[in-house]
Amino acid sequence: MTFDEQELETLSDYFGNAPVALHMLGADAVVARANRTELETLGYQDAPAEYLGHDLREFVVEPRRVDEMLDRLAAEGELQDFPLTLVRRDGGLVPVRLFTSGRRDGDRLVGDRAVLIPRDESRRPKDVPVFQGDTLALAGKSREEKEALYRDLKDFFQHAPVSLHIVTADGRVRYTSARELEAMGYAESPEDYIGHHIAEFHADQAVIDEMLENLVSGAPLVDHRAKLRTRDGRIQPVFIYSSSRMNGGDFVNTRCFTFPLPADAEVESSIHRAFVWPRNEDYGLHAEPSADLSREAAMSLALRYVAGRKRPEETLGFLAECSRLLAGTSDLGTRLREVLRLTAGYLADRAAVHVPAANGGGATWSAGRGAGVGGAADALLQRALAGGITHACLDAGARRGEELERSLLAEGVNALLVAPILVRGTVAGALSLARAADAERTTFGPADLALAEELARRLAPELEIARLRGELHG
Incomplete structure (x- = not known):
């Protein structure tokens, strides 16, 4: 054969x-x-x-x-x-x-x-060994022995008594058993399952985030509870054992075994989600797979997805540093510029705080590449100041047919967020964040929007204290 x-x-x-x-x-x-x-x-x-x-x-x-x-x-x-x-x-x-x-x-x-x-x-993942290497001694086998082994392994994988699959470095299902296709409802159309990102079939995205993070780093999954969504929309509780095939320090693929739980089983996760931070939608999940996709590109896709879970941890650190800077003893302008420099490095290409005055004009502090606002950006700023709600263009390039988006692109801006700074319900100013059209990160997502609004809330007390001290007028 x-x-x-x-x-x-x-x-x-x-x-x-x-x-x-x-x-x-x-x-x-x-x-x-x-x-x-x-x-x-x-x-x-x-x-x-x-x-x-x-x-x-x-x-x-x-x-x-x-x-x-x-x-x-x-x-x-x-x-x-x-x-x-x-x-x-x-x-x-x-x-x-x-x-x-x-x-x-x-x-x-x-x-x-x-x-x-x-x-x-009762084992914890850190207590479970993860094996690598040529355990079945392929290198020393004759062609006839390899043929016999291939027949046995192919038969085992296809007809195993539990669901089996292999996810490669791009996060996509590359091999799956007949049992898994049947359990997930794809026995008649395996092409709708194989080749798709594994996250598409998980009902709880925070859980698959945790799973991918562990596996990409080489940590195994042991009796890991999850909920899968079958083709007909049914939610199937399962428990999973999986480990990673590694080449040196590089993740190659998973070795995943999935066992069903009763439909009414309680599925407990190690993740506490009483508070949930929004997640940006696009981590490269829907990029078309390519036959010549390099290992670096494949890892980038997988790790960009894992970043969806890492982002809240980084966000907490960013906000903590902003609070530390705002609590400093220097004048308001110096503290705002320090926060804006930090923000421009982490969240945007340019960041600015605008405080209008009752008689027109006002004060603006900014930092980052191309700091300041142009005509189209100023229009969005005025809407936020007038209405007291956040206004945003998350991706001008995707809607370049609209007048505002065309104007932003002409100014070199692909995405703009303007979050009002509210003090007891009254607009005291606004925080604007922009991403340039030629930058590595050109769009904003829901997580960025939530972060901008939280930063605006932290700026509000500083503006109010400055106003009470007579440092601001308006």
């Missing part, structure tokens, strides 16, 4: 270095293949020959349970969550939950495909 060497390497890594125990039984319950996690779990990592090729009954507290499993497999085709207690090489007991599907030759059961997880999972 013919096979793709790269696919064989991917499947070999997936099986050999998976974060859960895997094995394939042959005739008469003989262990034909087992992965590193199973060998480590049972203590045979240094003596695999004492496990491989042996009857599974030798490693079970009650051998009759293996016979029961095989009888049920022959009758039912698969077993979900079958309790079994294994015996380690040192005599220790390992209670597991067994998920298995039968391998057949016609009507005859000739083996199984098994996934095993601890019955009472």
Whole structure:
């Protein structure tokens, strides 16, 4: 048979270095293949020959349970969550939950495909080893041995008793099992699932953010709870085990195993979300995949998405530094310019605070590239000052047919936010932020809008104190 060497390497890594125990039984319950996690779990990592090729009954507290499993497999085709207690090489007991599907030759059961997880999972991710390398010793195999291994691994992946998938560095699903396509409702149209970003199928974006962050950094997922959205819109609670294939320090792909939970199960996450910061929509999720996408570009897509979760942490640090600067002892103008310089470096290309005067004119402090406002930007500023609500053009380039957007682009501005500074409901000034049309970041999103409004709220007391001291008039 013919096979793709790269696919064989991917499947070999997936099986050999998976974060859960895997094995394939042959005739008469003989262990034909087992992965590193199973060998480590049972203590045979240094003596695999004492496990491989042996009857599974030798490693079970009650051998009759293996016979029961095989009888049920022959009758039912698969077993979900079958309790079994294994015996380690040192005599220790390992209670597991067994998920298995039968391998057949016609009507005859000739083996199984098994996934095993601890019955009472108490490990923390940092306590779970993440394996790398050529665990199945591909390099030393003949072509005939590779062909046999490829057949077994392909069969295991396609017909495993639980949902399997591989997500590559661009965040997209590249391989998936038949069970997963069926469970997610894409069995008839796999092209609507494979090749799409994994985040599209998660109901809780904060959870997938956390998962991607862990996996890109090389940390495993252990009994990680999540909610998936199936094709028909149904929400399916699941728990997930996954680890990352790494090449040096670079993330290559995931090794993901997904197990269903009852539909009414409580899905607890390690994320506390009593307070939620808005997220910008575009982190490159919908960029068209390219066959010649470089590793750097692929990592950029994945990490830009992960940045959606990192942003609130950075935002907190930015706001804390702004508060520290505003609490200084220098005059108002100096403190405002320090905050604006910080803001222009973090959030925009230019930033300004405008305080109008009752008789016209007023004061403006600004910082950053091209600081100041032009005619179109001034029009947006006047709307915010008059109405006391935020006005924004988030992406002029996307609406260049509109008069305001054309004017902003002519002034070299692609995105502009103007947030009013309110003191007890009265407009005391406005904060304006602009991103240049030729900058690396040219658009604003919901997170930027929320951050601008929060910064405006922190500026309000300073303007009011300055007014009471007679430093401002208006």
